[in-house]
Amino acid sequence: MKKSENLKMLCVAVMAFLFANTTFAQETEAVKNEGEIKTYKPGFRLGFGLNGGLPTDNAYDWSLGGDVRLQYDLSKRTSLTLTTGFTNLFIGDDVKDLGFIPAKAGFKAFIWEDQFYVLGEVGAGFAVTNGYNDTTFLWAPGIGYANKYIDISVRYEDYNKFKTNQVALRLAYGFDL
Structure with a gap:
């Protein structure tokens, strides 16, 4: 039963990490313009x-x-x-x-x-x-x-x-x- 609870907690942590990672990934986009990199929001x-x-x-x-x-x-x-x-x-x-x-x-x-x-x-x-x-x-x-x-x-x-x-x-x- 202890392994089941640990597995659930690990799944929840991975899901939370993936959700947060995709949310931040959409905030800015790097744009290269004439040799310099600008961020696009x-x-x-x-x-x-x-x-x-x-x-x-x-x-x-x-x-x-x-x-x-x-x-x-x-x-x-x-x-x-x-x-x-x-x-x-x-x-x-x-x-x-x-x-x-x-x-x-x-x-x-x-x-x-x-x-x-x-x-x-x-x-x-x-x-x-x-x-x-x-x-x-x-x-x-x-x-x-x-x-x-x-x-x-x-x-x-x-x-x-x-x-x-x-x-x-x-x-x-x-x-x-």
Whole structure:
């Protein structure tokens, strides 16, 4: 019975060591930059963007919107994103414009010089203006450039139930939290 208790205590100690070791291993990442080693610490970023787009079909004339993006940097080259805001799809000829709130989750991967990236987002668009009542699935692949404060990207965005899609430009200001 004494051996059983010692074995349990040893297992608990090993598990605690492994748990603590993996927790500390994720705190910083060594990054080599021009001969010197800097440490990188994962964290949150917040960005505020302006979006303008052109629908690729004839359903709407153009779009304009704003967004807020919360980004969690997993490493120097990979991030998770949550984006929301407001987008308005404009159309003429006495037809009501469509305004909606997107809610998207995504993954960003820096692929060249830690500044150029690809981004994929999926989520929903909730129509909120002019009597529109639909909610649509949306997906948006994109490419972009980001530095410490500026983020410029181009994306294709498809709105399933709104029966349209667009190519949009995003100009944003972001900072570490």
